[in-house]
Amino acid sequence: TKIAVFASGSGSNFQAIQEAISRGELNATIELVITDKPGAYVVTRAQNCGIPVVELAPKNFADKAAYEAKLIKLLKEREIEWIILAGYMRLVGETLLAAYEHRIINIHPSLLPSFPGKDAIGQAMAHGVKVTGVTVHYVDAGMDTGKIISQGAVDVIDGDREATEERIHKLEHALYTRTLQQLFNAKK
Ligand code: GRF
Numbered sequence: 133t134k135i136a137v138f139a140s141g142s143g144s145n146f147q148a149i150q151e152a153i154s155r156g157e158l159n160a161t162i163e164l165v166i167t168d169k170p171g172a173y174v175v176t177r178a179q180n181c182g183i184p185v186v187e188l189a190p191k192n193f194a195d196k197a198a199y200e201a202k203l204i205k206l207l208k209e210r211e212i213e214w215i216i217l218a219g220y221m222r223l224v225g226e227t228l229l230a231a232y233e234h235r236i237i238n239i240h241p242s243l244l245p246s247f248p249g250k251d252a253i254g255q256a257m258a259h260g261v262k263v264t265g266v267t268v269h270y271v272d273a274g275m276d277t278g279k280i281i282s283q284g285a286v287d288v289i290d291g292d293r294e295a296t297e298e299r300i301h302k303l304e305h306a307l308y309t310r311t312l313q314q315l316f317n318a319k320k
Contacts, residue, residue, distance in 0.1 A: 133160040133316040136212045138220040139167055143174025145218035145239060148305030149312070150181050158313050163210045166203060168222055190222070200227035207232075216312065217271060221250075224271050236271040237315070239308050241300050243267060243283055248276035253297050262288050264296070266303050268311040282311040
């Protein structure tokens with residue numbers, strides 16, 4: 133299964149997916165990493181794994197449709213079947229959604245539909261919930277609103293954001309690769 137990973141930041145989920153592939157736990161190849169944030173740490177991670185990475189700043193395009201048309205060209209050239217969002221901090225527009233219908237997946241660090249959008253972990257802690265978690269879902273035009281595929285729960289450690297965050301990221305890395313494997317097997 134040929135996949136592309138889209139990321140805007142650190143890329144720890146990218147790395148977890150790549151390591152699962154190397155261990156033979158996920159039957160896929162990351163053909164391409166795309167970032168909308170030139171210089172993001174995910175670029176270094178991709179280079180260290182020898183995976184092609186494209187850095188594209190949307191502001192250099194006339195509009196979102198033009199930016200996404202360029203993405204689609206890159207994806208089609210490499211026969212990408214699935215787009216895996218991993219900390220991609222941008223709404224996917226109708227151009228890309230139409231080209232990859234039901235083939236774009238995201239991971240979000242909360243139990244959706246609670247705490248969509250930015251800083252979901254901070255939102256959950258500010259709200260005082262005792263259990264939060266991770267959601268893998270299909271991407272639609274909304275902000276973290278697509279159909280839920282899998283979830284896992286994480287206990288909040290009161291007042292300790294760092295420890296809570298660490299647990300959430302650990303679960304993300306495990307849940308994402310497990311869920312992707314199930315999806316790829318089912319949709320062959
Ligand atoms: C993760 O928490 C993911 O759920 C969210 O953005 C973060 C990305 O982390 N969408 P990383 O770049 O994969 O380390």
